[in-house]
Amino acid sequence: MYFDNDECKRYARNFALPEIGVRGQRKLKEAWVLVIGAGGLGSTAVMYLAAAGVGVITIVDYDYVEESNFNRQVIHTQVGVNKAKSAEYFVNNLNPHVSVLGVDEKVTPQNILGHIDGFNFIVDCTSGFDSKFLINDACVLYKKPYCHGGATGTQGEIMTYVPGSPCLRCLMREIPFDAPSNEEVGILGPVSGMIGCMQAMEAIKYITGAGELLTGRLVKYDALETRFQTIRFGRDKDCPACGDKPSIKLSIDRYRPKK
Amino acid sequence: MVKVNGKDLDIAGKTVREFLDEEEYPLSRIVVELNGEILPKAQYDRKFLDGDVVEVVSFVGGG
């Protein structure tokens, strides 16, 4: 694949890395990455994926920008705009070599397969465990690699799934619907920024084959203590999503609290 | 002493469940790692021993 003059200058520092080089950059340019959610995590992940030169980036989000987003959702500048469209606008200005599309839609159990189909890697930047589990289950079911991220308060977490590796449900069987939201407990920008950045790195590693993916490892980030914990875990053969006898079906009821 | 998330605590002899309840950890979204291995929920009645190294991890779901 051909890099024009501007791209050669723009990606010079990527070319210089032995782990990336022209080869890796070519893979990035050929890659299709889907980012679900353009909030705190997604803002950062999208910026760095675009700057790195991922060829196709699609962003899905049904939410609209509010003033209270600005402390962390650094990709947005205007209130009232759809977040996916706002991220698309930013990427078009940042790197004209990226084909970017913002999709104003909610990802649901019924439509998620249509969304993830065709992408090489999926980055889960949603908020709420219902959507995080939905993405996990769909990616396991349809053998799609993805990166899980979360950030609340001053805590963050990240792990990566590839077909055959342990999944989120190996650690947590049921969706914890009682988990507090960022609206309730707050969130600082650098916390979601850190995790979003690491999610972009996971996508880059997966696409280029560089380094070690965060598979079978959950990394927790405590921003106040600047403490990283790595929890190593294996595939649970009884896991309802990735186990030997999976029982997960993408039905609406599964992603709603039981009455 | 038991090292919990990097801090020494005087909880040897307590069960994992007692400790988690006292600290009000949300059982639905935590994982306990004991001496480098994940402790299954069925073993939360195990008592902490002097020198145990414990990591309690709560999942966060924000984006």
Ligand SMILES: [Zn+2]
């Ligand atoms: Zn699993």
